[in-house]
Amino acid sequence: KAKVAVFVSGTGTNMAALLYASRLPGAAYEIVLVAANDADAGGLQIAATEGVATFALSHKGMSRADHDAAMEKAALDAGAQYIALAGYMRILSPGFVQRWEGRMLNIHPSLLPQYTGLDTHARAIEAGDAHGGVSVHLVTEELDAGEILGQIAVAIMPGDTPDTLAARVRLAEHQLYPRVLGDYVSRGSDPRHLLERLRALALALPQTH
Ligand code: GAR
Numbered sequence: 001k002a003k004v005a006v007f008v009s010g011t012g013t014n015m016a017a018l019l020y021a022s023r024l025p026g027a028a029y030e031i032v033l034v035a036a037n038d039a040d041a042g043g044l045q046i047a048a049t050e051g052v053a054t055f056a057l058s059h060k061g062m063s064r065a066d067h068d069a070a071m072e073k074a075a076l077d078a079g080a081q082y083i084a085l086a087g088y089m090r091i092l093s094p095g096f097v098q099r100w101e102g103r104m105l106n107i108h109p110s111l112l113p114q115y116t117g118l119d120t121h122a123r124a125i126e127a128g129d130a131h132g133g134v135s136v137h138l139v140t141e142e143l144d145a146g147e148i149l150g151q152i153a154v155a156i157m158p159g160d161t162p163d164t165l166a167a168r169v170r171l172a173e174h175q176l177y178p179r180v181l182g183d184y185v186s187r188g189s190d191p192r193h194l195l196e197r198l199r200a201l202a203l204a205l206p207q208t209h
Pocket of ligand 1: 013015043087107117170173
């Protein structure tokens with residue numbers, strides 16, 4: 001099974017969805033660590049009670065580089081091969097992102113590329129959109145801009161507030177993230193995917209003729 005560290009900052013409902021899905025028969029990944037930048041993050045309590053290793057370190061009074069390094073060390077010490085950001089509300093430093101490129105996923109509450117950043121539901125309602133939604137994507141240096149691995153659109157209902165919409169989007173998030181993460185880590189051992197990677201690598205090499 002692929003080993004995954006989950007980073008959270010808050011309630012951790014997506015972390016819980018990932019965790020319970022990992023306990024289904026045949027799951028492709030297991031969660032080896034839940035790490036947070038806030039010792040009070042609800043997700044930590046859930047993980048600890050469920051017997052999952054946890055790590056907490058406040059970012060306050062620390063440089064981004066030092067905080068990231070400590071989070072990364074915790075993930076590596078736990079044997080993580082992948083990192084799943086699940087409501088982790090900090091931007092990671094470029095070196096961190098580069099080292100985990102292709103192995104770090106994020107869940108974002110909008111139909112990317114629409115509404116990167118914060119207040120996604122309020123902005124979708126304000127714009128009169130028919131749908132909000134959720135995306136799971138690979139993390140790259142540009143915020144919320146990496147390859148999109150999966151999305152679910154969620155209809156905006158008359159009278160929706162950012163909170164009521166967020167609550168319905170959350171249900172979609174809990175379906176999407178475990179599925180996408182499971183499929184993504186399974187690709188690693190799929191020979192067809194290996195071939196794809198080799199082709200991409202060959203195309204990226206300088207042409208010598
Ligand atoms: C989720 O809605 C997630 O999509 C969002 O934070 C929430 C965390 O909830 N992530 C972002 O906004 C990332 N920029 P949770 O702690 O209950 O999983």
